[in-house]
Amino acid sequence: MFEHIDSLNFLLSNERIRLSLAKSGSEITIRRGWVRQLEKEIEGEKKFISDNNMSDDDLLSELGL
Helix, strand or coil, X not given: CCHHHHXXXXXXXXXXXXXXXXXXXXXXXXXXXXXXXXXXXXXXXXXXXXXXXXXXXHHHHHCCC
16 A cells, blocks of 8 residues: 555655755756655655545555556
8 A cells, every 4th residue: 555655755765865966056956846746745645545544445446446
C-alpha cells in the first residue's frame, strides 16, 4: 500500500541530494521547484490515505485495481 509513498520519498531524497550539489542559480531554482512539488505530492498521498480509512483491498477495489 505504501509503495507509492516510499517511491516518492526515495525520489525526494535523491532530488535533495542533487539540489545540494547544484552549482548554477538556474539549476538550484529548478531543483527547488521539484523538491517542493514532491513534498506536496507526498503530503497529498498521506492525506488521501488518512481520509480514506479503509483496508488495502477496499482501496484497490475503489481504484479499480
